[in-house]
Amino acid sequence: MSGGDPLSGGGPLSAQIELREVSKSFDTRGGGRLALDSVSFAVKPGETATVIGPTGCGKTTILNMVAGFTHPTAGRVLVDGREVTEPGPDRGFMFQRPTLLPWITVFDNVAFPCRYGHGLGRERSHAELEEAVMHYLDSVGLRDARDLHPHQMSGGMQSRAALARLLIAESSVLLMDEPFAALDAQTRLSMQQLLKHVVKSEGRRTVLFITHDVEEALLISDHVYLMSASPGRIIRHVEVPFGSREDYRDVVLRPEFTQLKHELIDQLERLVPR
Numbered sequence: 001m002s003g004g005d006p007l008s009g010g011g012p013l014s015a016q017i018e019l020r021e022v023s024k025s026f027d028t029r030g031g032g033r034l035a036l037d038s039v040s041f042a043v044k045p046g047e048t049a050t051v052i053g054p055t056g057c058g059k060t061t062i063l064n065m066v067a068g069f070t071h072p073t074a075g076r077v078l079v080d081g082r083e084v085t086e087p088g089p090d091r092g093f094m095f096q097r098p099t100l101l102p103w104i105t106v107f108d109n110v111a112f113p114c115r116y117g118h119g120l121g122r123e124r125s126h127a128e129l130e131e132a133v134m135h136y137l138d139s140v141g142l143r144d145a146r147d148l149h150p151h152q153m154s155g156g157m158q159s160r161a162a163l164a165r166l167l168i169a170e171s172s173v174l175l176m177d178e179p180f181a182a183l184d185a186q187t188r189l190s191m192q193q194l195l196k197h198v199v200k201s202e203g204r205r206t207v208l209f210i211t212h213d214v215e216e217a218l219l220i221s222d223h224v225y226l227m228s229a230s231p232g233r234i235i236r237h238v239e240v241p242f243g244s245r246e247d248y249r250d251v252v253l254r255p256e257f258t259q260l261k262h263e264l265i266d267q268l269e270r271l272v273p274r
């Protein structure tokens, strides 16, 4: 283990998300297969933690357990100190694809969780909902696109709409599984900045983010956890020294950033089976 104790991302009392020695096996034809082995880490309120690792190491499985879609075989997954037993409106999920409904406008897509979320956030009047949707459309730069349908929007615009839909639900925990992976480099950078800006300005969201992209991880995170595969284990915890709050232009020019990025890329490359 290098870079410190994986639990140092937050103590048991201060953590909003916590995994304690979590293992997960899946039944296969050849018997049980251990996918995750004793994974422990914690994320404090307001922090962004990112998990990186080779394909199949169990990143999505971790998110799914925090979301309550699946459960550990051993160990505990806690959110706000309570064991996760099922999905709930306190945890929002963003997938790799924007998954917008194609037959309704961007406005209605973003309003959707509030209208049909069953217990998501507080009740809003028509005017309050309109104001909230426009606030989040504004914050992702889609104010003028409110009446477009998804097929009239670029992939980047669709991702921004999906981010607005995630944010409007007011979940304090945001679980994001490679949400920007399908975007071109420039749009991706603007989405990273957008996420960072919203998390920073609202100050009340805790983000667990998955990516294959080391630079993305270092640019948006307070903590990065590197996993090995078969079974998935956390082998390195990096407390990101430049802070997720800084402007990326200042960060990418720093020699420490380049060095850490290349170190992690080398480490990741050595983990990928050839």
Ligand SMILES: Nc1ncnc2c1ncn2[C@@H]1O[C@H](COP(=O)(O)OP(=O)(O)OP(=O)(O)O)[C@@H](O)[C@H]1O
Binding pocket: 026, 027, 035, 053, 054, 055, 056, 057, 058, 059, 060, 061, 062
């Ligand atoms: N429901 C399931 N049933 C059986 N095996 C599963 C199931 N879900 C995941 N696995 C296995 O668990 C391991 C981890 O899968 P997971 O999807 O979490 O990996 P990942 O790190 O997200 O990979 P990728 O980077 O490709 O998205 C894989 O070997 C996968 O085949």
Ligand SMILES: [Mg+2]
Binding pocket: 059, 060, 061, 177
């Ligand atoms: Mg995955």
